[in-house]
Amino acid sequence: MGKKRLFLINGPNLNMLGKREPATYGKKSLEDVETLVKEVAAEQGFEVKSFQSNHEGDLVDWIQRAEEEAEGIVINPAAYTHTSIALRDAISAISKPVVEIHISNVHERESFRHTSMLAPVCSGQVLGFGIDGYRLATLGMIQKIESEGRNHS
Ligand code: DHK
Numbered sequence: 712m713g714k715k716r717l718f719l720i721n722g723p724n725l726n727m728l729g730k731r732e733p734a735t736y737g738k739k740s741l742e743d744v745e746t747l748v749k750e751v752a753a754e755q756g757f758e759v760k761s762f763q764s765n766h767e768g769d770l771v772d773w774i775q776r777a778e779e780e781a782e783g784i785v786i787n788p789a790a791y792t793h794t795s796i797a798l799r800d801a802i803s804a805i806s807k808p809v810v811e812i813h814i815s816n817v818h819e820r821e822s823f824r825h826t827s828m829l830a831p832v833c834s835g836q837v838l839g840f841g842i843d844g845y846r847l848a849t850l851g852m853i854q855k856i857e858s859e860g861r862n863h864s
Pocket residue numbers: 723724725787789790791792812813814815816817824
């Protein structure tokens with residue numbers, strides 16, 4: 712069997728990390744995030760496939776792909792967090808665990824950011840820790856995968 716794999720999925724405008732509102736989202740780029748997640752996962756014996764899109768349907772396609780190709784998903788759905796029934800249904804449709812991550816503390820921001828359509832169907836949520844949240848989400852995801860594996864054996 713090949714190496715265990717995680718999907719890292721980033722939604723709209725996260726391709727602009729580092730340039731976009733740095734006071735809110737920090738100065739690190741999406742490439743820095745992908746490198747961080749790959750390093751953290753590799754230490755735990757996982758490989759990472761990374762995907763970013765500004766398009767809702769493409770994100771749905773990648774969530775569905777995880778059912779066959781990954782053990783779990785770390786996702787920052789960005790603005791689609793607050794609006795997307797399609798992403799929520801895609802997460803509900805697969806059996807693999809999903810962790811939602813946000814760089815900012817959405818609860819100290821505008822009220823439209825306080826609601827997540829996805830949180831009720833995710834295994835966990837990390838927010839407000841900046842880019843380091845991706846490390847926490849990755850470790851939490853791997854711990855969940857490993858403990859579920861143990862429970863089933
Ligand atoms: C990123 C976005 O692009 C926003 O639309 C969300 C999230 C918050 C973040 O903090 O990572 O509201």
